[in-house]
Amino acid sequence: MRGTLTVCLAQLNPTVGAISANAAKIADAYEQGRTAGADLVVTTELALSGYPPEDLVRRPAFLARVDAALHDLAMLTRGGPALIVGAPRARAGDGIRSSANVAVVLENGKIVAEVDKVHLPNYGVFDEARVFAPGALPKPVTIRGHRIGLMICEDMWYADVARHLKAEGAEILVVPNGSPFEADKRGTRLLHARARVAATGLPLVYVNQVGGQDELVFDGASFVLDAAGEERARLPAWVEDVACVRFSGAVVTGPMAERSDPWDSLYSALMAGLRDYIGKNRFPGVILGLSGGIDSALAAALAVDALGADKVTCVMMPSPYTGPESLEDAARVAEMLGCRLHEINIGPAMAAFGEMLEPHFAGLAPNEAEENIQSRVRGLALMALSNKLGPMVLSTGNKSEMSVGYATLYGDMCGGFAVLKDVYKTEVFALCRWRNANRPVGALGPEGAVMPERVITKAPTAELRPDQKDEDSLPPYVRLDAILAHLIEGEQAPEQVVQAGFDPDEVQKVWRLLNIAEYKRRQSPPGVKTTRLAFGRDRRYPITNGFRD
Numbered sequence: 001m002r003g004t005l006t007v008c009l010a011q012l013n014p015t016v017g018a019i020s021a022n023a024a025k026i027a028d029a030y031e032q033g034r035t036a037g038a039d040l041v042v043t044t045e046l047a048l049s050g051y052p053p054e055d056l057v058r059r060p061a062f063l064a065r066v067d068a069a070l071h072d073l074a075m076l077t078r079g080g081p082a083l084i085v086g087a088p089r090a091r092a093g094d095g096i097r098s099s100a101n102v103a104v105v106l107e108n109g110k111i112v113a114e115v116d117k118v119h120l121p122n123y124g125v126f127d128e129a130r131v132f133a134p135g136a137l138p139k140p141v142t143i144r145g146h147r148i149g150l151m152i153c154e155d156m157w158y159a160d161v162a163r164h165l166k167a168e169g170a171e172i173l174v175v176p177n178g179s180p181f182e183a184d185k186r187g188t189r190l191l192h193a194r195a196r197v198a199a200t201g202l203p204l205v206y207v208n209q210v211g212g213q214d215e216l217v218f219d220g221a222s223f224v225l226d227a228a229g230e231e232r233a234r235l236p237a238w239v240e241d242v243a244c245v246r247f248s249g250a251v252v253t254g255p256m257a258e259r260s261d262p263w264d265s266l267y268s269a270l271m272a273g274l275r276d277y278i279g280k281n282r283f284p285g286v287i288l289g290l291s292g293g294i295d296s297a298l299a300a301a302l303a304v305d306a307l308g309a310d311k312v313t314c315v316m317m318p319s320p321y322t323g324p325e326s327l328e329d330a331a332r333v334a335e336m337l338g339c340r341l342h343e344i345n346i347g348p349a350m351a352a353f354g355e356m357l358e359p360h361f362a363g364l365a366p367n368e369a370e371e372n373i374q375s376r377v378r379g380l381a382l383m384a385l386s387n388k389l390g391p392m393v394l395s396t397g398n399k400s401e402m403s404v405g406y407a408t409l410y411g412d413m414c415g416g417f418a419v420l421k422d423v424y425k426t427e428v429f430a431l432c433r434w435r436n437a438n439r440p441v442g443a444l445g446p447e448g449a450v451m452p453e454r455v456i457t458k459a460p461t462a463e464l465r466p467d468q469k470d471e472d473s474l475p476p477y478v479r480l481d482a483i484l485a486h487l488i489e490g491e492q493a494p495e496q497v498v499q500a501g502f503d504p505d506e507v508q509k510v511w512r513l514l515n516i517a518e519y520k521r522r523q524s525p526p527g528v529k530t531t532r533l534a535f536g537r538d539r540r541y542p543i544t545n546g547f548r549d
Contacts, residue, residue: 001172001203001247001249002146002171004248005040005144005146005246005247006038006040006245006247007038007039007040007042007205007224007244007245007246008032008033008036008041008042008081008242008243008245009042009207009222009224009243009245010026010029010030010033010042010044010047010207011044011207011208011209011241011243012025012029012043012210012240013025013209013218013276014044014047014048014051014209014211015213015280016049016051016052016053016213017050017056017062018050019048019049019062019066020069022047022048022049022050023048023069025047025240026043026047026048026073026083026085029041029043029242030073030077030080030081031076032242033081033242033244036244037244038081039081039082039143040081040082040148041082041084042084042174042176042207043083043084043086043176043207044086044176044177044207044208045086045101045103045152045153045176045177045178045209046086046087046088046101046178047085047086047176048066048070048086048087049062049066049087049088051086051178051213052125052126052127055131057088057099057132058099058131060090062088063088063089063099066087066089070104070106070111073106074109074110077106077107077108077109078108078109082105082106082112082143083105083107084104084105084106084150084176086102086103086104086152086178087102087104088100088101088102088132089116091116097132097133100117100132100133100134100135101116101117101128101132102114102116102117102135102152103115103150103152105143105150107143113141115138115141116133116134116135116136116138117134117135117152117154118134118135118158118161119154119155120134120154124533124538125180125216125534125536125537137160137161137164138151138161138164140165140170140171146172147170147171147172148170148172148174149162149166149173149202150165150174150176151165151173151175151196152175152177153175153176153178153179155175156173156175156177156193156196156206157192159195159196159199162196162199162200162202163200165200166199166200166201171202172247173202173205174207175205175206176207177206177207177209178218179209179218180216180217180218180529181216181219181269181529181530182529182530182531183265183266184262186259189206190231193206193223193229194225197225197227201227202227203224203225203227204224205224206222206223206225208220208221210238210241211240211272211276212272212274212275212277214277214526215273215527215536215537216273216529217269217273217276217528217529217530219237219265219268219269219272220235220239221234221235221236221237221257222235222241223235224245224254225252226250226251226252227250231256232245232252232253232256233245233252233253233254233256234255234256235257236257236258236441237260237265237268238268238269238442239441263430263431263434264438264440266423266530267434267440268442269528269530270419270423270528270530271302271305271306271440271443272306273419274286274302274307274417275306277417278306278311278417283390283391283392283416284311284390284391285310285312285391285392286303286307286312286417287312287313287315287386287389287392287393288300288303288313288382288396288415289314289316289317289378289382289396289412290314290334290341291317291326291330292322292325292327292328292329292455293326293329293455293460294432294451294455294456294460295420296314296396297333297432297455298428298432298435298451299395299396299419300314300337300339301337301432301435301450301451303339304337304338304339304444304445304446305435305439306444308444309339309444310339312337312339312340313339313385313389313391314330314340314342315341315342315343315382316331316341316342316344317343317344317345317346317377318343318345318346319347319374319463319464320347320350321466325458326463329452329455333450333451333452333455336446336449336451337445338445344381346374346381349377349381350373350374354370371462371464372408372411372464374411375408375462375464376411378411379408379410379411382414382415383414392415393414394415394417394418394419395414395417395418395419395421395524395525396419396420397412397413397418397420397421398423398424398425398428399422399484400484402418402421402517402520402521402535403484403488403510403535404474404480404484404510404513404514405516405517406470406473406474407520409520413520413523413524414525415525416525417525417526417527418527420527421524421525421535422527422528422529422534424477424484424485425460425477427481429477432451432455432456433456435450436448436449436453436456460477475506475509475510479506480510482502483497483502483506483510484514486500486502487511487514488514488531488533488539489531489532489533493549494508494511494549497511515545515548518541518542518543518545519543522543
């Protein structure tokens with residue numbers, strides 16, 4: 001680059017549809033950039049509308065509100081730095097695609113340029129090709145005498161946009177993003193960013209959203225690469241941040257936040273997703289069943305860390321099959337976390353249902369019907385408390401259970417949010433050990449251990465019949481999760497999993513359970529996406545499905 005340019009990265013946490021609140025965030029970040037001497041302030045993808053806005057962009061009133069807010073923000077730029085705002089803009093599209101995903105350039109009190117997103121993702125959780133019209137290959141925008149090449153999120157993952165901008169005279173690549181978190185995704189982003197830098201010889205600014213939006217969670221971790229592909233600035237993950245980076249010839253200087261380890265990242269993702277789901281939907285807190293087992297202990301710890309102990313209510317609901325260790329462990333978890341714990345004995349409800357159904361069950365051996373009554377009674381009690389007192393029911397099931405249907409509809413699956421929905425059981429164990437030894441940045445829970453060691457080491461059990469253990473009907477979780485990872489994230493056929501060294505009968509059993517549990521997953525609450533293929537919009541299999549391989 002010739003001369004100098006100071007770029008302010010505004011890593012923000014917008015809320016979809018909250019246009020006025022999002023505009024206020026952007027205005028505050030702009031003032032911070034102005035004070036710091038920025039020439040240009042860059043916000044994230046669709047920061048003004050929130051990302052992803054989905055079918056809201058089909059509503060003319062929504063686009064009109066965005067347009068009015070853009071003109072208000074433009075007035076801030078009179079006599080100050082330029083501002084790039086991500087926003088949907090009306091376009092003469094086809095059918096429902098009557099808007100574009102746009103980086104809007106504001107300078108000297110007006111809109112001076114609009115750059116439309118070229119590559120619209122239409123895979124996994126993304127449906128942008130459904131609602132947005134694609135843009136043409138863009139030309140650079142001149143800001144403070146510098147030729148800025150704008151690429152919006154997915155446009156960086158392809159070579160053509162950067163190559164075209166270079167040919168048109170761009171001096172720097174600027175990439176506003178709404179890139180959801182997945183394990184190991186930061187490395188993938190860097191890989192693509194470095195490929196664009198290597199192909200063009202241009203420095204690159206990557207500005208990413210932070211915070212939770214429904215199932216998605218965004219980690220921020222914005223970064224800047226110099227023309228050699230070296231990382232010269234990095235913003236922290238999981239927090240809003242506004243920071244300036246200075247380009248002076250080939251020299252790039254800026255803040256360099258520390259990288260977090262993988263377990264810290266995963267725990268922080270779950271914490272952020274839960275915090276924003278509760279906060280942005282204005283729930284007063286959460287209520288959950290605390291069984292003394294590891295899943296509910298981790299869910300409670302995440303809730304306290306995300307919301308504070310005063311917003312978390314736990315309920316122990318013993319049955320005649322609940323062991324004394326479970327009662328002790330639940331009480332100890334609540335004590336260590338500092339949250340409320342109530343106890344509701346479900347024995348009388350079980351007896352009432354048994355009496356009510358006895359004429360219809362006469363002559364039939366007890367089976368999962370009686371077991372599931374216990375789970376559904378517990379779900380009923382939690383929902384009644386939620387309706388009466390206001391907090392949302394937090395589901396505590398994990399991905400291993402959801403994969404094979406080891407969960408009860410209208411029982412332990414009830415709730416408004418399933419924080420562990422995309423976390424395998426083996427990861428649950430690891431996260432509990434990690435949290436007992438660490439306290440993540442921003443956590444509101446206590447320092448030190450948050451659950452007794454016995455919660456982690458004892459054999460998992462639903463305690464729905466005497467001496468029940470999960471491994472009575474499932475493979476050990478180490479093997480189960482490995483098989484599931486091959487079948488789900490790996491998208492492998494059962495025979496490929498067998499070739500990887502797993503027992504054929506075990507693989508076939510898991511594959512069958514995975515297929516027949518689809519109807520349950522369709523009725524499960526949303527939860528934080530942390531893997532490449534989360535259940536929901538990532539992995540879409542038909543419920544009625546006659547194909548077997």
